[in-house]
Structure formats: C-alpha cells, structure tokens
Amino acid sequence: MARYTGAVCRLCRRENVKLYLKGDRCYSDKCGNERRNYPPGQHGQRRTKSSDYGIQLREKQKVKRIYGILEKQFRAYFEKAERLKGITGDNLLIFLERRMDNMVFRFGFASSRNEGRQLVRHNHFIVNGKKVNIPSYLMSPGDVLEVREKSRKVGRIIESLESMARRGLPNWLELDKEAMKGKVISLPAREELTMPIQEQLIVELYSK
Helix, strand or coil: CCCCCCCCHHHHHHHCCCCCCCHHHHHCCCCHHHHCCCCCCCCCCCCCCCCHHHHHHHHHHHHHHHHCCCHHHHHHHHHHHHHCCCCHHHHHHHHHHHEHHHHHHHHCCCCCHHHHHHHHHCCCEEECCEECCCCCCECCCCCEEEECHHHCCCHHHHHHHHCHHHCCCCCCEEEECCCCEEEECCCCCHHHCCCCCCHHHHHHHHCC
C-alpha cells in the first residue's frame, strides 16, 4: 500500500500547523514548522491566494495527515459517518479517534500516531484480553487497552509514558500508568477534540 515516507516536517509546513507527527521533537525548538514557518519547496515563500475548493482540499489533507490515513480509507470513514444520525463532521472525527493506533497515542503508549501504528503491528497490545494487531480496529466505550506482559520493558513505550505529561490525557479516557492499562470511558465530545480542524470544510468538499 502506498504511504508517504518522506520528511514529515514538510507535511506540517505544508498545512501551516503543527500536526505532531514526530512526537517529542514537535514540542522542542527543533520543530521544523517553527524554524521555517512557510510551505516547503522552491516557491514556498510566495504569496498565494486559495479558492474555496483549495481551502476545503487543504483541510481534508490536513486531517488525513494527522491520523495517517490514505484517501480510500478516509472516504470510507466519511461515508459511514454520513449514514449515522447526528452531525456528519463530528461522526467522522469520532471514527478517527476510535482507531486503535490513535488510542495507543492518546493513552501515551506511543509518542506519535505513526509510532502507535508500528507498535500495534508488532503485537505489543491486547484489547479486552485478546491480541489485536490491526491499527484501524475501532475501539468502543468500555474497551480496555493494555500493553502485553512481554512488551512492558520496551524502551519506546516506557519513554513515551514518562513524557506523556506534556500532552495530557483526554477526559474520556482512563489510564492506569503503573499497570500500563487504559480504558475508554466514553466517546469524545466535539469540544474535547482540540486539534485545529474545521470538519465542515471536509463535508462541503465531499458533498459536491
């Protein structure tokens, strides 16, 4: 499957916002978006004027990059969100937040969603007592995610938990740091998702 393998700081610069794709580096003065706060490429410092379509497209690309999802899967989430009751944009973000790789990041077991995806693939976690190694697995309220016994000495997981204080734990999650175990208390409300996302622009783009 095609996946971006280039410098991820370029993605933050392209969207002109921190996407926190490199974990702790994004919180330091080494952050590429802060050091060069303009789009990458030869013409990055030119002034440009975006159309309505361009603004909507950039918003969609930004959300895809935050969660590390390709177009086909992202579109599938949108179609599921559209079929549910409620606000389509809110439903879409909740689907993305329920992904297991995102939950691993939210609980602090990984320093970024990309690292969380890799750890899930490498069989470091169990959900409700069963091994799950599918990053797109959707978790629900009441589910318990924990680090496998054999993986509790993995350096990346320990380091990420130690530095988790700067990110904070969302109110809709509960974490037992000592037991390396987290529980999903409820689905997040829209106001609890603090990333600078205008999901209505994505709904408008796909509704054309």
